[in-house]
Amino acid sequence: MKSSDLGLTVAFSVVVLVNLLGNALVCLVVLRFRGMRAPINFLLVNLAVSDMMVAIFIIPDYIINWAFEHPSGNTGDYMCMFITGGNFVWVGMASSTFSLVVVAVERYFAVVHPLGERWRLTNRRLIPVIVVGWLYAIFFNLPLFFVVRHKDRVPHCVERWANHTQLAEVYTVSCFFIFGAIPMGAIAFLYLRVLCNLWRSGVRATLLSDQARIRAIRKVTQMAVVVSIAYAICRLPNLVLYMLSRFEPNLYDYESVTYITSVVLVGVNSAMNPFIYALHSTNFRQHIRGALCCRGYRPADYLRIR
Secondary structure (H helix, E strand, C coil), rough: CHHHHHHHHHHHHHHHHHHHHHHHHHHHHHHCCCCCCHHHHHHHHHHEEEEEHHHHHHHHCCCHHCCCCCCCCHHHHHHHHHHHCCHHHHHHHHHHHHHHHHHHHHHHHHHHCCCCHHHHHCHHHHHHHHHHHHHHHHHHHHHHHHHECCCCCCCEECCCCCCHHHHHHHHHHHHHHHHHHHHHHHHHHHHHHHHHHHHHHHCCCCCCHHHHHHHHHHHHHHHHHHHHHHHHHHHHHHHHHHHHCCCCCCHCCCCHHHHHCCCCCCCHHHHHHHHHHHHHHHHHHHHHHHHHHHCCCCCCCCHHHH
């Protein structure tokens, strides 16, 4: 193994380990402590599961790929489809995107239309929303399961679109808009409306109770905004490279520094969300501390944010 390959293996190993431990802790905190079982926190659990999927399927392609020789033939093709080809990394990324859009919609109605019971996200309504999110992630990534195959003397799985060059171009461009530009644009629009409303509410608030509630809402909204911005910064480079891959193949070369850097950013983004929660949410910090080290921990009363 070359020193550069060793360095990448170590880097990806650290990212994956932090990802799995941090996101598993998020799931534990929300599921264990009754006070954390608000709909928005279950959305964060779904986001954590999506991020863990990204980490799990990074392992065979970037951490243990040197430890085995990739089989060829039909066996190699099936491994590329379901294990080593990165298809489920894309599924996890798509599910993350959907979760962030739903969080933005939830924050919009909670802040801008707080009395709109018709649009209020409850735990009962959350189940079909999460199911739709995973179906969306699988459906739009389904073409990859038909084209990602093994190629002899190539260390990575490749996309074989046969004679469907135009279809490949349409798909790669569509991925940029479906997983990147459109959801990020919707998220930006919704949060701008939310932040404008919070600013006006803060100016008008006179009672201490109203001011405290607005501060609490701002903290949760700021956390969601930071998560979305981090997602855009870390995921868009890979989406842009993939969009251009059919027009400038060298940009998406698996051995290039540009491509590897974009994959590292994807891994880092899937690992950083638990730290964002801890920095922006006192509830998460307290419950994480309790889950880790305090046997007799009793969660304090917390403010439900709606």
